[in-house]
Amino acid sequence: MRILHILDHGLPLQSGYTFRTRAILKAQEARGWQVAAVTGPRQGTSAQAVEAVDGLTFHRTAGPVPAGWRGEIGGVARYAGRIEAAVDAFRPDILHAHSPVLDALAALVVARRRKLPLVYEIRAFWEDAAVGNGTGREGSARYRATRALETWACRRADAVAVICEGLKTDLIGRGIDPAKLTVSPNGVDLGVFGTPVPRDAALAAELGLEGGEVIGFIGSFYDYEGLDDLIAAMPRLVAARPLARLLMVGGGPMEAALRAQAAASPVAAAIRFVGRVPHDQVERYYSLVDILAYPRKRMRLTDLVTPLKPLEAMAQRRLVAASDVGGHRELIRDGETGTLFPPDDPAALADALATLLDNRGQWDERRNKGRKFVEDERNWSSNIARYAPVYQRLIDVAPMDH
Template sequence: MRILHVLDHSLPLHSGYTFRTRAILKAQQALGWDVAGVTGPRHGTADASHECFDGLDFHRSIAPASAPTPIGEWREIGALAAGIERAIDRFRPDILHAHSPVLNALAALRVARRHGLPLLYEIRAFWEDAAVGNGTGREGSARYRLTRAAESWAVRRVDAVAVICEGLRGDLIARGVAPERIMVSPNGVDMDLFGDPPPRDAALAAELGLGTSVIGYVGSFYEYEGLDDLVAAMPALVAAQPDAQLLLVGGGPMAAALAAQAAASPVADHIRFVGRVPHHEVERYYSLIDILAYPRKHMRLTDLVTPLKPLEAMAQRRLVAASDVGGHRELIEDGVTGTLFAPDSPPAIAAALARMLADRAGWDARRAAARAFVERERNWSSNVSRYRPVYQRLLSADGMERTWSRSPPVSPATSPSHRSPR
């Protein structure tokens, strides 16, 4: 089976998006499937039209000339469609598997129909809600409504739909999408990447002046992550647990505001705002953190979408505390695998973290329970098998699996595999 994944961006860029992509493709390779990816213009300038990273092949699209919305997006769709065409000619897939945002699905639809290829569209988040979450959009605006309509239009025309969580599935069903057309492919982790957590980096702890009651966050600084609430919780937390400290590692649109808030806090000496660090040094900072906090704000994006970072933390046997929003509730059982607290509430954050710091005797049991949950239910080596029946159904409905890998490339006009569009 040969699957071509249509992507927004990929390795060597580092993001939750690329890490999920890597996990999927690696797990599919382990099943003996042939996989490749093709990225859209938003990946940025690449060194070549085809690149290999970590044993994975990625075909690149050529970025079009920039233009204002919606002309710019229309050009992106055309550029990605052309990139998919070139990738099909080189890779000869049996199935197209497009991943959000919806621009990728629209580009893949053009090409899939032209070549008679089945198309699975996987939604990791609704683009319109992601724009609201990162501060580039407003719920209910004309652009929001247009993007939502495009998403619904695409979902009704692809051959099958995948989502990463039940929240997204429920939203699509409410839009009228038949439940049997939607599979859930939950966020997971490659357990081969997570062994025993590294020992505490004593030298780095001394350099930063950190003790052993460290609350931490490592990742992107977007408004919806609620890090301002975490900083605002620190005075109450320090009043209850004087040794408590906060370590913030990362960057993003909220970086300057968070740095200023941390500097102005009455407990500024308990807050270490590090900013971005090289990727190869991230584990050093993780080693200093006792409790990883994820204080996401309550909104459509956080209610519908499950994040990846808490799962990775649990896989590394780390304690997690998170806001009680829908995306977190799908991952964390309060009091068993982690702690949930009321969203948008610095007092609730402070109280929950103070209780965790005061109950160190229960830490080992919680770490073990969290790791066991990920191994059992969110391990990519088993999660990826969910795609098999969907792929097989699409191929069965499409006729029979192609054998392009056993024949040289030929022109679309003469290839029996390039059938007329359905």
């Protein structure tokens, strides 16, 4: 089976999007399928039209995309031309487009022209992601237009995959046939991220975390992540647990505001920012953290979409505490694999973390259950099997004219 993946961006860029993509492609190759990918104009300038990264083949589309809707439409047309060239080179049996919806539009053009089946995979609704990133407003004309376009694309794709039940339920509410929908949940490549490294004492000393009870966040600093609530919770937490420390690893749009908030905190000395770190160094920072905190704010995006980071934390045998929003409830069983606390409430967050720190005797059992959940239900080597019946059904009915 030959699958051509159609992506907004991919390796060597690093993001949750590219890490999920890499996991999918590597797991499909391990299954014996042949895979290649096409990245869109947002990838940026590449030295070669086709390049290999981490053993994977990527066909590149010349960028960038001009601003505005006309630029987006022109980008879709250019992207469709590049996908068609990749079809000629790779001769796929199926196209697998990944959100945002512009990728599906470009793929639909080629799928119809070349009589290839198309799977469209949605990781988040583009309109809700814009609200979460602060670049859009719920209910605006652009929001409604993007939502309508997403629904239009789902009706025309041969099959639709989503990363969680929240997105599936929303699409069914829009009238999308449930028989077209498959849930392919976020997972962890345990071959890459499955063996926790020993505590890095030298790094702990370098960061001044020796002897501390370390709360950590490792990821992107977007507003919807609620990291302002995490910093606001620290004075109350330190009052209850004087050795509590907060380690912030990553960066993003909110970084400057969060650093300023931390500097103004009465417990500023208990908060450490280290910026972005190379992906191959992330495990060193996980090794220092007792509890990974995910205080996402409550909104459509966080209620509908499951994040990847809590799964990585469980795979690393770290304790997980997260806000009680829909996306987290799909991953975390409160009191069993993690702790859920009310969203948008720094005091409740501080109290939940203090309670976890107070009950160290329960940590090993909690860590074991979290790790087992990832191994049994969120491991990419088994997750990937969910695509097989979808692909096979579409290939069996597709006309043979590529």
